[in-house]
Amino acid sequence: MPTITPGSKVLVSGANGYIAIWVVRTLLERGYAVRGTVRSAEKGRFLSELFKSYGDKFEIAVVEDITKDGAFDEAVKGVDAIEHLASPFHLNADDPQEIIGPAVKGTVGILHSVLKNAPGVKRIVVTSSCAAVLTISKEPRIFTEENWNEQATKEIEEKGRNAMNISKYRASKTLAERAAWDFHKENKSKINWDLVVINPPFVFGPAIHDAPTINSLSTSSHQFYDAVLVEGFKTNEALATEGSCWVDVRDLGEGHVRALEKEAAGGERIIISAGPYVWQDWVDVANSLSPSPIPSHKSLPRGNPGGGKNAIHLIQYNTEKEGKILGLKYRSKEETTRDTLADFEARGW
Numbered sequence: 001m002p003t004i005t006p007g008s009k010v011l012v013s014g015a016n017g018y019i020a021i022w023v024v025r026t027l028l029e030r031g032y033a034v035r036g037t038v039r040s041a042e043k044g045r046f047l048s049e050l051f052k053s054y055g056d057k058f059e060i061a062v063v064e065d066i067t068k069d070g071a072f073d074e075a076v077k078g079v080d081a082i083e084h085l086a087s088p089f090h091l092n093a094d095d096p097q098e099i100i101g102p103a104v105k106g107t108v109g110i111l112h113s114v115l116k117n118a119p120g121v122k123r124i125v126v127t128s129s130c131a132a133v134l135t136i137s138k139e140p141r142i143f144t145e146e147n148w149n150e151q152a153t154k155e156i157e158e159k160g161r162n163a164m165n166i167s168k169y170r171a172s173k174t175l176a177e178r179a180a181w182d183f184h185k186e187n188k189s190k191i192n193w194d195l196v197v198i199n200p201p202f203v204f205g206p207a208i209h210d211a212p213t214i215n216s217l218s219t220s221s222h223q224f225y226d227a228v229l230v231e232g233f234k235t236n237e238a239l240a241t242e243g244s245c246w247v248d249v250r251d252l253g254e255g256h257v258r259a260l261e262k263e264a265a266g267g268e269r270i271i272i273s274a275g276p277y278v279w280q281d282w283v284d285v286a287n288s289l290s291p292s293p294i295p296s297h298k299s300l301p302r303g304n305p306g307g308g309k310n311a312i313h314l315i316q317y318n319t320e321k322e323g324k325i326l327g328l329k330y331r332s333k334e335e336t337t338r339d340t341l342a343d344f345e346a347r348g349w
Contacts, residue, residue, distance in 0.1 A: 004123055079121060152168075243278035274331070
């Protein structure tokens with residue numbers, strides 16, 4: 001399948017989101033033309049101002065409700081590739097369908113729109129999550145692209161509204177990703193594009209989306225803020241034992257662009273992860289930076305310094321496939337922490 005090269009036009013759905021806006025920026029910096037979808041013209045104004053130096057290389061398309069039939073019919077016309085990132089991420093759904101419905105319908109909907117209206121599309125990159133890969137257990141595990149989170153979908157089937165909120169989110173990512181692969185398989189004879197799915201874990205790093213308050217941050221960024229800057233966010237024991245895996249949002253943006261450009265990415269599910277952490281790691285790094293990138297906070301929570309060094313990481317990911325196909329060079333915890341704290345300082349937080 002032909003790969004995408006600079007000069008091509010790429011549709012980025014949910015373009016005002018924390019990850020998506022970095023994908024937009026990386027594409028524009030690389031010489032692509034970008035059409036970004038947002039839910040309202042008002043949400044698009046921030047993007048238009050941010051990327052005004054790119055002139056007509058950046059345009060906005062309003063898609064008010066991604067769950068409606070044909071929602072993306074107009075937006076997909078005339079593009080060469082698609083980066084689909086529009087999907088809910090929150091942990092407050094009551095009915096699981098509040099989050100599963102938009103995730104699945106938005107993903108399948110954009111693929112239907114491409115089938116009907118965009119014969120020129122060559123590649124579609126869908127953002128899934130390591131939430132669709134992992135299984136929670138008491139024993140350490142290393143997951144690969146072969147693994148699927150059957151645990152969360154089973155919990156939803158059995159418990160419905162009474163399932164854990166995190167399970168509702170994980171099930172939404174699992175079911176949306178499966179729906180994308182199923183659609184591609186079922187329509188293979190009628191389509192000209194191949195599919196790539198990107199699976200990141202927790203995403204940290206500086207924000208460039210419209211974030212006037214701390215509560216405007218993504219779920220993962222808000223947790224990072226609380227861990228590093230809010231005293232008593234977790235007990236010392238929790239800081240030293242609780243965590244997951246992570247990636248810097250800028251590296252993830254780069255990964256999305258490479259997923260368009262690398263021929264070998266076609267048809268692949270790719271985990272992008274910089275490695276494991278416990279929260280104490282980030283606390284230690286923040287305290288080690290000199291001069292402090294956030295001087296307005298005279299002292300930072302310390303937890304139990306070094307307490308995470310011997311942590312047992314229950315979840316890790318094998319990223320050999322990413323290394324072979326995309327070849328990312330990941331930022332360090334130090335760089336991510338420094339730049340994120342500097343961003344918080346600039347925002348007066």
